[in-house]
Amino acid sequence: MNTITSLEQMVKHLCSIGVNKRIAVTVAEDENTIGALIEAQEIGFATPILIGNKSKIIDVLAGANAKAEDYKIVDVPDHTNAAKEAVRMVRMEEADVLMKGLIGTDKFLKAVLDKEKGLLPPKAVMSYVCALELPKYDKLLFISDTAVLPYPDLNQKIAMVNYTIQMTKKFGIDNPKIALIGASEKVNDSFHYSTDYTQICKMVDRGQIPNCTIDGPLDVFLACDKKSVEIKGIPTPINGEADALIFPSLESANSFYKGLMLFGGGELAGLIQGTIKPVVVMSRSESQKSKFYCVALSCLMA
Amino acid sequence: MNTITSLEQMVKHLCSIGVNKRIAVTVAEDENTIGALIEAQEIGFATPILIGNKSKIIDVLAGANAKAEDYKIVDVPDHTNAAKEAVRMVRMEEADVLMKGLIGTDKFLKAVLDKEKGLLPPKAVMSYVCALELPKYDKLLFISDTAVLPYPDLNQKIAMVNYTIQMTKKFGIDNPKIALIGASEKVNDSFHYSTDYTQICKMVDRGQIPNCTIDGPLDVFLACDKKSVEIKGIPTPINGEADALIFPSLESANSFYKGLMLFGGGELAGLIQGTIKPVVVMSRSESQKSKFYCVALSCLMA
Numbered sequence: 001m002n003t004i005t006s007l008e009q010m011v012k013h014l015c016s017i018g019v020n021k022r023i024a025v026t027v028a029e030d031e032n033t034i035g036a037l038i039e040a041q042e043i044g045f046a047t048p049i050l051i052g053n054k055s056k057i058i059d060v061l062a063g064a065n066a067k068a069e070d071y072k073i074v075d076v077p078d079h080t081n082a083a084k085e086a087v088r089m090v091r092m093e094e095a096d097v098l099m100k101g102l103i104g105t106d107k108f109l110k111a112v113l114d115k116e117k118g119l120l121p122p123k124a125v126m127s128y129v130c131a132l133e134l135p136k137y138d139k140l141l142f143i144s145d146t147a148v149l150p151y152p153d154l155n156q157k158i159a160m161v162n163y164t165i166q167m168t169k170k171f172g173i174d175n176p177k178i179a180l181i182g183a184s185e186k187v188n189d190s191f192h193y194s195t196d197y198t199q200i201c202k203m204v205d206r207g208q209i210p211n212c213t214i215d216g217p218l219d220v221f222l223a224c225d226k227k228s229v230e231i232k233g234i235p236t237p238i239n240g241e242a243d244a245l246i247f248p249s250l251e252s253a254n255s256f257y258k259g260l261m262l263f264g265g266g267e268l269a270g271l272i273q274g275t276i277k278p279v280v281v282m283s284r285s286e287s288q289k290s291k292f293y294c295v296a297l298s299c300l301m302a
Numbered sequence: 303m304n305t306i307t308s309l310e311q312m313v314k315h316l317c318s319i320g321v322n323k324r325i326a327v328t329v330a331e332d333e334n335t336i337g338a339l340i341e342a343q344e345i346g347f348a349t350p351i352l353i354g355n356k357s358k359i360i361d362v363l364a365g366a367n368a369k370a371e372d373y374k375i376v377d378v379p380d381h382t383n384a385a386k387e388a389v390r391m392v393r394m395e396e397a398d399v400l401m402k403g404l405i406g407t408d409k410f411l412k413a414v415l416d417k418e419k420g421l422l423p424p425k426a427v428m429s430y431v432c433a434l435e436l437p438k439y440d441k442l443l444f445i446s447d448t449a450v451l452p453y454p455d456l457n458q459k460i461a462m463v464n465y466t467i468q469m470t471k472k473f474g475i476d477n478p479k480i481a482l483i484g485a486s487e488k489v490n491d492s493f494h495y496s497t498d499y500t501q502i503c504k505m506v507d508r509g510q511i512p513n514c515t516i517d518g519p520l521d522v523f524l525a526c527d528k529k530s531v532e533i534k535g536i537p538t539p540i541n542g543e544a545d546a547l548i549f550p551s552l553e554s555a556n557s558f559y560k561g562l563m564l565f566g567g568g569e570l571a572g573l574i575q576g577t578i579k580p581v582v583v584m585s586r587s588e589s590q591k592s593k594f595y596c597v598a599l600s601c602l603m604a
Contacts, residue, residue, distance in 0.1 A: 136565045150485070150493055183452070183556040191452055193553070220560035221587070231587040251495070252554035254485040258522035259558050263438045264565040285523070285533040 003172040005139045007131065007269055007293045010171070014045040014296055021045065021299040023280075024086040024095035026111075027052040027079055027103040030284070034060045036291035041071075045299045049095055051086050052102075053077040079103045083111035087119060090277050096302040099280040099295065112272075112279060119275040125159035127152075128281075129167050130270025131297065132257055137224065142168055142176070142244035146253045146270065147281070154196045157246060158209065161200065163273040164244045165212050170300050176243040179223035180216020181252070185234055193217065193248035213237045216246070220256075269293035271301065278302050305474040307441045309433065309571055309595045312473070316347040316602055323347065323601040325582075326388040326397035328413075329354040329381055329405040332586070336362045338593035343373075347601045351397055353388050354404075355379040381405045385413035389421060392579050398604040401582040401597065414574075414581060421577040427461035429454075430583075431469050432572025433599065434559055439526065444470055444478070444546035448555045448572065449583070456498045459548065460511065463502065465575040466546045467514050472602050478545040481525035482518020483554070487536050495519065495550035515539045518548070522558075571595035573603065580604050 004010050028034060028050035034057075040046035050057050054075035058068045076082040083103060089095040098119065100108045112119050113126075120126055128147035131140045144160040145152060152160060161178060168176040180197040187194050197216040204214045215236045221228035226240035247253035260266040271294060272279035278298040282291055306312050330336060330352035336359075342348035352359050356377035360370045378384040385405060391397040400421065402410045414421050415428075422428055430449035433442045446462040447454060454462060463480060470478040482499040489496050499518040506516045517538045523530035528542035549555035562568040573596060574581040580600040584593055 134565045147485075181553070181557055183449075183552040191553070220557050220564065225564055228587050232585075247557065248553050249551060250485040251483070251493070251550050252557050255483055255522050255549065255554050256557045256561050260561050260565055262522065262527055263436045263562055263568075266565075283534075285530050 001172040003139070007133050007140070007267060007296070010131075010269070010293070010300060011043065011045075011296050014300055015043060019045050019299050020047060021096040021302045022094070023048045023097045023099050023295060023298070024089045025050050025052075025099045025101050026083045026086040026108055027101040029053060029056045029060060030102040031060055031063065032286070032288040032291050033099070033101045034066075035064055035288040036295055038064055038066050039292050040295045040299070046295055048072070049074060049089065051076050051082045079107055080111070083108050084117070087111045087114070087117065090119060091117070095277075097278050097280060097295075097298040098275075099298070100282065102284070105281060108281065112275065119277065119279065121276065124274045125149075125156050126272055126274040127156065127160050127163055128270060128272055129160070129163050130257065130268045131167070131171070132260065133267045134260060135265045139243065140171065141224070141242065143253055143257055144244070144246055145250060146257050147250070148272065150250045151192075152248070154199060157196050157200060158203070159274065160246050161209060161212065161214070164246065165209075166273070167301065168243055169211070173243055174211065176212050177238045177241055178212050178214045178244045178246060179218045179238045179242040180214065180246050180248075181220060181223060182217030182248060183219060185218050185222055185232075185236075187217065191217070191248075196248075220245070267293065269297035271298050273301075303474040305441070309435050309442070309569060309598070312433075312571070312595070312602060313345065313347075313598050316598055317345060321347050321601050322349060323398040323604045324396070325350045325399045325401050325597060325600070326391045327352050327354075327401045327403050328385045328388040328410055329403040331355060331358045331362060332404040333362055333365065334588070334590040334593050335401070335403045336368075337366055337590040338597055340366055340368050341590075341594050342597045342601075348597055350374070351376060351391065353378050353384045381409055382413070385410050386419070389413045389416070389419065392421060393419065397579075399580050399582060399597075399600040400577075401600070402584065404586070407583060410583065414577060421579065421581065423578065426576045427451075427458050428574055428576040429458065429462050429465055430572060430574055431462070431465050432559065432570045433469070433473070434562065435569045436562060437567045441545065442473065443526070443544065445555055445559055446546070446548055447552060448559050449552070450574065452552045453494075454550070456501060459498050459502060460505070461576065462548050463511060463514065463516070466548065467511075468575070469603065470545055471513070475545055476513065478514050479540045479543055480514050480516045480546045480548060481520045481540045481544040482516065482548050483522060483525060484519030484550060485521060487520050487524055487534075487538075489519065493519070498550075522547070569595065571599035573600050575603075
């Protein structure tokens with residue numbers, strides 16, 4: 001397949017391969033979520049299952065000029081129960097993707113993380129990867145972890161790398177260039193990430209993490225800007241052309257992508273990996289467009 | 303004074319108040335540094351003192367069509383000695399600003415940090431603040447710490463806040479809105495910065511840190527985007543109009559500003575505070591324009 005270099009291309013690719021995935025939506029009662037799902041169903045890659053207060057859901061559908069009879073609606077007004085039902089459907093393979101609607105993230109994740117009835121296998125690492133589209137970068141930039149792991153340890157970082165490789169593969173990138181991000185390229189163990197990064201690089205050398213080209217620590221300039229690599233003369237196989245950035249802390253990944261959403265014209269799609277099926281968790285403040293791209297990404301990954 | 307909202311305005315302001323500061327430049331042998339200083343001297347706010355290998359300095363000046371006789375040159379070819387001489391000049395008040403040229407940062411900072419002959423008072427916190435100009439933000443955004451403190455503790459964070467207040471005051475901002483940045487606005491002590499931030503907020507309430515409006519933790523959206531504040535309904539005096547962002551780690555501040563330089567059309571000026579006089583430290587890979595703005599900022603702060 002050709003490499004997918006934009007979020008619109010991702011949507012076109014989904015249509016071209018004829019994917020149609022069932023999305024179990026927990027508390028599907030807000031306009032942005034419903035709007036995104038209507039668009040996804042009309043384009044044809046998703047079949048939403050709207051779980052929540054049925055009369056509210058019908059009202060929001062009507063507000064978006066959609067017919068209630070075109071949608072599968074499951075009436076579970078209580079939020080906790082709606083989350084449990086959505087998770088159950090995914091476990092029972094009645095749905096392919098779990099999505100959060102107008103429910104508190106804590107309540108939602110409690111159902112996902114339930115040890116007996118949840119979606120996370122024992123000892124699995126749950127992490128968030130997103131694909132960021134930037135007008136000034138000529139391909140998508142995959143970023144981890146922008147939402148879940150506060151301070152990933154070595155095993156969590158390795159999981160982040162592996163999830164990123166799984167995701168980039170779906171975009172037609174067989175050997176992604178992954179930069180392990182720090183404040184500079186110097187190895188220095190007064191930076192907590194330095195020892196983890198050097199171990200990961202050597203693991204890749206040894207074939208313990210296949211199918212990627214990796215280097216770190218690298219700063220954002222050396223990861224994403226060829227000119228900086230030339231001027232500084234640092235030999236790195238990433239060479240200013242990173243496909244993916246692994247950040248050492250939530251605060252760094254989160255601030256990086258939010259800065260670029262606000263000031264760099266960025267658009268993104270993201271989801272939780274590590275669970276048995278993709279989980280879409282978005283903030284209430286995210287746009288309908290972002291929610292649509294997240295749904296599309298989840299259908300690509302499911 | 304009127305508030306300065308761009309780096310060009312900063313330069314105009316410097317000219318209008320008739321500032322002229324002496325810059326001791328350590329190993330002034332590269333084109334970008336010399337070019338920035340020629341421009342600063344011609345505009346009139348700086349008088350460079352070029353320390354290094356005299357014949358190399360004269361060559362670079364000639365290459366920039368500048369006459370050697372228009373510049374004060376001090377012939378100290380050895381890098382370590384050049385750094386010592388530049389620091390001595392600043393200590394003896396023969397210069398107002400110290401600037402790094404084509405010398406390794408470690409060697410340069412060793413002279414700055416020398417306990418007997420350096421520029422850092424005992425127990426003072428050295429930190430880096432920069433003013434970032436973004437096409438999509440209607441004022442300058444001050445950011446700390448992008449270059450020096452890896453993981454600032456409470457006292458270092460307080461110093462960062464105070465340095466930021468000192469700097470914004472020079473830009474005509476008497477009560478800066480300072481956002482303490484985290485991955486979210488939730489107080490949660492599994493994030494290392496959360497307890498420091500809440501203490502700093504209460505210190506501001508008690509008048510222990512005067513002349514600012516502060517809040518945190520806040521994410522970048524709540525700090526810099528009014529719409530996000532409205533949608534999320536979080537009451538914060540920052541209200542999406544932050545003048546300054548304090549980051550909890552070097553990796554987060556550094557990645558944030560580098561992302562915006564690459565993908566957000568950013569331009570910046572920055573320097574080291576905490577020393578008895580401003581210290582300009584820039585990477586070899588920075589442009590002449592950035593170096594020029596750093597020199598201008600140092601003259602404003604000296």
